[in-house]
Amino acid sequence: MAPYRHQPHQGLIYLRLCNNQKYFSVVCSTLMICEADYGPDYGNEWLYFVDDNGTTHVMNFSSLPPESRGLIYGKPHFYLYTRQNLNEAEELFVNYQNDHINSTYFNESNDVKAITHGWLSNTRTSWVQNIKDRLLQVADLNVILVDWGDLAANPLYPWPALCTRYVGRRLSKLLEAFRNSYQVRSSTHLIGHSLGAHVMGYAGMFSKEQVFRITGLDPARPLFELPNMGPNFSLDKSDANFVDIIHTCGGSLGYENSHGHADFYPNEGQSVQPGCKGSMRYTDSCSHGRACEFFYESIHSGIKFNSYPCENWERFDRSECRTNPTLMGYPADVETFGDFFLHTKNESIYAIDDDEGS
Ligand SMILES: *[C@@H]1O[C@H](CO)[C@@H](O)[C@H](O)[C@H]1NC(C)=O
Ligand SMILES: *[C@@H]1O[C@H](CO)[C@@H](O)[C@H](O)[C@H]1NC(C)=O
Ligand SMILES: *[C@@H]1O[C@H](CO)[C@@H](O)[C@H](O)[C@H]1NC(C)=O
Ligand SMILES: *[C@@H]1O[C@H](CO)[C@@H](O)[C@H](O)[C@H]1NC(C)=O
Ligand SMILES: *[C@@H]1O[C@H](CO)[C@@H](O)[C@H](O)[C@H]1NC(C)=O
Ligand SMILES: *[C@@H]1O[C@H](CO)[C@@H](O)[C@H](O)[C@H]1NC(C)=O
Numbered sequence: 001m002a003p004y005r006h007q008p009h010q011g012l013i014y015l016r017l018c019n020n021q022k023y024f025s026v027v028c029s030t031l032m033i034c035e036a037d038y039g040p041d042y043g044n045e046w047l048y049f050v051d052d053n054g055t056t057h058v059m060n061f062s063s064l065p066p067e068s069r070g071l072i073y074g075k076p077h078f079y080l081y082t083r084q085n086l087n088e089a090e091e092l093f094v095n096y097q098n099d100h101i102n103s104t105y106f107n108e109s110n111d112v113k114a115i116t117h118g119w120l121s122n123t124r125t126s127w128v129q130n131i132k133d134r135l136l137q138v139a140d141l142n143v144i145l146v147d148w149g150d151l152a153a154n155p156l157y158p159w160p161a162l163c164t165r166y167v168g169r170r171l172s173k174l175l176e177a178f179r180n181s182y183q184v185r186s187s188t189h190l191i192g193h194s195l196g197a198h199v200m201g202y203a204g205m206f207s208k209e210q211v212f213r214i215t216g217l218d219p220a221r222p223l224f225e226l227p228n229m230g231p232n233f234s235l236d237k238s239d240a241n242f243v244d245i246i247h248t249c250g251g252s253l254g255y256e257n258s259h260g261h262a263d264f265y266p267n268e269g270q271s272v273q274p275g276c277k278g279s280m281r282y283t284d285s286c287s288h289g290r291a292c293e294f295f296y297e298s299i300h301s302g303i304k305f306n307s308y309p310c311e312n313w314e315r316f317d318r319s320e321c322r323t324n325p326t327l328m329g330y331p332a333d334v335e336t337f338g339d340f341f342l343h344t345k346n347e348s349i350y351a352i353d354d355d356e357g358s
Contacts, residue, residue: 074150076167078174079123080105081132081143092144094170094177101177106142108182111189114144114171114203118194118220119160122149127292131191134299142186146171146199161223164195165233168202175207187212190240193292194220194253197245201235204243213334214240217291218247218254225255237261242334246295248273249288262336264328266294266305266344268313275346294350298329303351305329307340316341 079089082105090105113135115128123129123145132143151163171190178184188211190200197219204211216235219225224234236259237243243260247269250256254269267273276286298305305328310321326336344350 074148076146076148076151076170078171079145079147081136081145082107082110083136083140086133086136089145092174094174096173098180099173099177100181101174102181103178106178106182107140108178108184109186110140110142111186112142112144112175112178112184114146114175114188114190114200116146116148116167116171116190116192116196116199117152118192118196119152119157121152121193121196123147124149127193127289127296131292131296131299134296138299144174146192146196148199152195158223160195161198161220164198165202168199168204169206171199171203172206172208175203175211176209179209189213189215191215191217191295192219192235193217194288197235198224201239204239205232211240213242213244215295215332216243216245216255216260217295218249218288219245219259221250221252221254221256225257225259235259244328244332244336246291246328248290248294249284252284253288254291258339262326262332262338262340264305264307264340264342265313266290266307266328266342266350268317268341274344293348294344295329297348297350298327298331301349301351303349303353304331305342305344305351306354307342309338310341313341 078092080092080103081089084107085105090103092101092103094101115123115131117123117125117128128145132145135141135143146167148163148167151167152160154160175188190203190211190213192198192200192214194217197214197216200214200216201219204214214235219235223229228234231238235243235245242262244262244264245255245258245260246264246266247254247256248266249271250265250269252271263269271287272283273287273290276283276290278286294305306325307328308316308321308323308325310316315321321341326333326340328340328342343352345352
């Protein structure tokens, strides 16, 4: 993902939140979020987009306008993988008339893991495929890849940022359709990177039944934490029973502050992550992606990511906090609460085999 702050500034964006009547200037164009005024379909089935000239356009997800003005439309696709279909995805289609679904491979006995990507990406990207393959090696699961690549491909960042709400709502409908159609006895864990973390936050927020766990892999900061959109418009701990966040490019592309039940700060949670070398443009996106690599490694590696509760990075870095380690990533303890710090290596295997304090 190209860093937001390096985009050429073509104008101003005004983001208006009707509940608190705030205006924020950001970049490029004008957007409005105004749920209260426009009814429950707003943000889910359609959106207003106001262009540089102040002209208002209705973005209707159900029907393409005659002239799309360079904006890209599309619907998310859901692909199911299980141990019965490791290599061939089953695309899932919800029947929105009765909120049911008919799947060949879904196994109601097994847990559900859903994974999604961020801006300018899709589920063919290697980290999504790697995590999916590794999860199915370690457990018998229903792994759903949420591909909203058509929407995420838009270079105008605010558009995909707004679409996270629509995609998240669609995913919540899919999860609901499974519960309506099967005796689902298993738990649901949603995993998303960058803007995808907010897709998962919205999916959790819109779900009638509380989602068990959401893992945010360096959740996107622009237009979520900066400006601060609050819990109804960004991933936070109200979205699931357990929200764990791995920060790797905090304060730039990723969340700077703690928003989960457990927030993990490898290498201070910021750019430049060890091993990310080169220009700032490169080091930021490398650091931003590192959260996905840590999570992938945590699924299978014998070496655990021990992380330590501490007031701040400075104290941790002076080795003042080396007790009560807890695990970062896939095996995280869902009862954990607080901020946790750790160092990693500069390349895979990233985890440091430290027995200190344990
Ligand atoms: C705004 O108006 C100008 C002049 O009419 C036009 O050239 C430009 O394409 C318009 N911009 C957008 C985003 O519609
Ligand atoms: C969006 O399109 C659908 C299908 O054409 C239509 O039923 C609906 O009223 C439209 N919504 C808006 C807000 O224009
Ligand atoms: C599900 O699809 C199969 C195959 O298309 C069909 O035979 C079956 O009746 C469908 N079940 C439901 C509940 O719609
Ligand atoms: C569903 O999963 C259970 C437990 O993981 C397994 O025993 C069962 O055979 C699976 N069912 C099908 C149809 O694959
Ligand atoms: C968030 O949404 C809920 C439900 O619509 C509403 O009750 C609550 O006031 C909202 N919170 C904020 C901070 O807007
Ligand atoms: C990681 O650090 C080692 C030892 O300092 C060095 O040899 C290696 O080239 C580094 N790898 C990367 C990817 O920076």
